[in-house]
Amino acid sequence: xxxxxxxxxxxDTDGKPKLTADAKLDVSSIDCKLNPFDEYGVEExxxxxxxxxxxxxxxxxxxxxxxxxxxxxxxxxxxxxxxLVKVNDTESLDTLSIxxxxxxxxxxxxxxxxILGKLSTDSENNQVGQMLAExxxxxxxxxxxxxxxxxxGWAIVGREVDGGTSDVKVKLPAIITADLRLNEPxxxxxxxxxxxxxxPLEITTPEALGVxxxxxxxxxxxxxxxxxxxxxxxASVAELVDKLRNEAKVIS
Amino acid sequence: xxxILVVAEHLEGKLRKATLPTIGxxxxxxALTGGKIIGLVLGHNAASVAAELATAGVDHVILVDSAIYAxxxxxxxxxxxxxxxxxxxxxxVAAPASTTGKDFLPRAAARMDAGMISDAIEVFSHNGAVxxxxxxxxxxxxxxxxxxxxxxxxxVRMTNFDAPAAGAAAPIETxxxxxxxxxDTQFLSFDRVKSSRPELTDAAAIVAGxxxxxxxxxxxxxxxxxxxxxxxxxxxxxxxxxxxAPNDWQIGQTGKIVAPGIYFAVAISGAIQHLxxxxxxxxxxxxxxxxxxxxxxxSDYGLVADAFKAVPELTxxxx
Numbered sequence: 054x055x056x057x058x059x060x061x062x063x064x065d066t067d068g069k070p071k072l073t074a075d076a077k078l079d080v081s082s083i084d085c086k087l088n089p090f091d092e093y094g095v096e097e098x099x100x101x102x103x104x105x106x107x108x109x110x111x112x113x114x115x116x117x118x119x120x121x122x123x124x125x126x127x128x129x130x131x132x133x134x135x136x137l138v139k140v141n142d143t144e145s146l147d148t149l150s151i152x153x154x155x156x157x158x159x160x161x162x163x164x165x166x167x168i169l170g171k172l173s174t175d176s177e178n179n180q181v182g183q184m185l186a187e188x189x190x191x192x193x194x195x196x197x198x199x200x201x202x203x204x205x206g207w208a209i210v211g212r213e214v215d216g217g218t219s220d221v222k223v224k225l226p227a228i229i230t231a232d233l234r235l236n237e238p239x240x241x242x243x244x245x246x247x248x249x250x251x252x253p254l255e256i257t258t259p260e261a262l263g264v265x266x267x268x269x270x271x272x273x274x275x276x277x278x279x280x281x282x283x284x285x286x287x288a289s290v291a292e293l294v295d296k297l298r299n300e301a302k303v304i305s
Numbered sequence: 306x307x308x309i310l311v312v313a314e315h316l317e318g319k320l321r322k323a324t325l326p327t328i329g330x331x332x333x334x335x336a337l338t339g340g341k342i343i344g345l346v347l348g349h350n351a352a353s354v355a356a357e358l359a360t361a362g363v364d365h366v367i368l369v370d371s372a373i374y375a376x377x378x379x380x381x382x383x384x385x386x387x388x389x390x391x392x393x394x395x396x397x398v399a400a401p402a403s404t405t406g407k408d409f410l411p412r413a414a415a416r417m418d419a420g421m422i423s424d425a426i427e428v429f430s431h432n433g434a435v436x437x438x439x440x441x442x443x444x445x446x447x448x449x450x451x452x453x454x455x456x457x458x459x460x461v462r463m464t465n466f467d468a469p470a471a472g473a474a475a476p477i478e479t480x481x482x483x484x485x486x487x488x489d490t491q492f493l494s495f496d497r498v499k500s501s502r503p504e505l506t507d508a509a510a511i512v513a514g515x516x517x518x519x520x521x522x523x524x525x526x527x528x529x530x531x532x533x534x535x536x537x538x539x540x541x542x543x544x545x546x547x548x549x550a551p552n553d554w555q556i557g558q559t560g561k562i563v564a565p566g567i568y569f570a571v572a573i574s575g576a577i578q579h580l581x582x583x584x585x586x587x588x589x590x591x592x593x594x595x596x597x598x599x600x601x602x603x604s605d606y607g608l609v610a611d612a613f614k615a616v617p618e619l620t621x622x623x624x
Contacts, residue, residue, distance in 0.1 A: 066442045067577065078446070147420055148411070176448075177441050177558070178423045183379065183411035192380055192490035195408050198552070209493070213552050214404040215323075215561075216316070216504075217497040221378070224489035233542065233559055234552065269420025269454035273431055276447045278440065281584055284605035286596070290618040293590065293608050301588045301605065303510075303567040304534065304623065 055109045057164035058098040060091040060127045062120040063175040076274035087123040090170025092238035093231035099131030109133050115154050116143050128249035129241030135254035150266035152184035157262035159189050171230040182230035192223040198234040307396035308340040313358050320357040322507050323401035325468030328362045330461040334428045337435050347385050349375035355477050362469030366477040376492035383412035384484050402460035414458035421458040426465040443558045444581035463506050464564035464585050498553045502537045510536030511565045516543035517572025530620045541573045557582035572612045575600025
């Protein structure tokens with residue numbers, strides 16, 4: 054079985070975002086990192102390879118030249134090779150454009166399983182896996198917390214959904230998006246990091262894949278959410294109850 | 306035509322409340338675009354859902370009743386939604402930003418070659434075009450986006466739009482589409498967390514616990530407090546990951562987004578991913594023995610105390 058695991062270079066959202074005078078995101082002092090949700094996808098692919106179920110794991114990224122750093126981070130966890138679809142301005146690409154590029158990669162690479170993080174922590178769209186599934190005509194299992202490929206060419210996927218959990222069975226090839234409880238991603242070992250440096254990393258472009266993209270969604274700026282002020286500290290449960298009843302009036 | 310299609314969410318013959326804010330969003334969008342609000346029910350033996358939807362503020366209801374929609378599957382929903390959007394001239398196709406809406410709507414959007422907005426919290430006019438606001442960066446940034454495609458797909462955050470007032474019953478039209486059931490995917494099971502408490506996303510009060518509670522047993526005292534005030538119980542991701550609470554209780558960037566009248570954060574330190582899910586709450590009360598916990602920075606009332614002492618004391622005081 055061949056697995057394609059996607060990764061994205063995201064802004065490190067632990068820092069406080071700053072805006073420029075024209076309401077754009079000030080990216081000058083923001084660090085980038087591998088999208089945490091993609092780490093779960095990569096980990097799952099690597100585990101399937103370690104179990105002998107996957108024969109090849111390809112790490113794929115649609116991103117700028119600099120994204121090779123995040124791809125090497127993923128390759129240090131495991132996997133055989135990288136494929137970067139280089140785009141100059143990731144910011145202006147919308148989800149549908151990225152899904153179209155990935156669909157061309159799937160057509161070329163013909164994986165049996167594609168695993169994506171369910172969302173990226175900076176733009177938080179939670180769309181690309183589902184769009185990719187439609188564009189490739191493949192079944193999807195999103196928000197996966199359990200993935201069990203069986204021998205008959207199907208996989209059983211446990212999904213985290215509102216109100217509980219749900220199991221679906223999808224025929225391979227299929228598109229899976231990873232949720233947080235799918236596994237616990239490993240830290241790359243030093244030998245892993247050394248090995249990753251030598252793994253092949255091919256760079257291509259949307260044009261070379263025969264895809265021309267024109268984003269449908271256009272960003273028109275950002276704003277900061279209204280700040281919430283810190284309130285007061287109370288000294289006792291009795292004082293808290295008094296405040297809730299008589300000041301906030303939220304409890305009778 | 307520029308109608309607005311709202312895909313209803315339902316369970317066991319009842320309209321899910323998550324659908325109502327989506328209709329509230331559609332009303333605001335309709336003020337900008339004109340056209341009709343069309344509610345769509347995909348289901349099996351779902352006439353009761355269509356009837357309920359008809360009085361929920363829509364102008365028209367479409368019921369597609371078929372066994373292939375008996376159990377929810379994105380592969381069955383997406384072609385139906387895309388087809389109805391085309392036939393009915395929709396320019397906006399909206400669904401709740403629930404795990405169901407987030408699952409099928411991007412798939413439908415790709416089928417319609419439509420741009421998509423996730424988690425809309427506002428809709429407004431920008432240079433004559435319809436524009437949207439949505440939170441990104443774990444809620445620390447609001448993005449403003451507009452769409453250039455003929456159809457735009459939108460999931461709607463439940464906490465930011467009011468349910469419209471119930472109106473006179475809209476006409477219900479039954480349509481059959483004739484799609485075959487998908488043969489490359491099978492629904493196996495839905496393991497529902499049974500609870501007599503209100504759903505997190507529409508509870509007026511929430512008592513949520515964090516990893517500091519150290520066990521699943523400790524959540525019992527939160528449940529007792531929640532039951533006393535008619536609230537729901539929630540948890541931080543750390544508490545869910547530690548196995549103290551079911552995943553369905555998780556509040557935060559990747560869990561539920563809530564905005565109750567009162568939110569008790571018990572032994573929760575306040576990672577930004579958690580704050581992203583609850584900082585819209587009207588009143589936030591924090592009980593944490595670490596007085597420096599980040600959650601105090603957004604709390605209206607903080608009690609620096611051991612939760613194991615303070616929560617039972619609070620429950621007793623409110624009885």
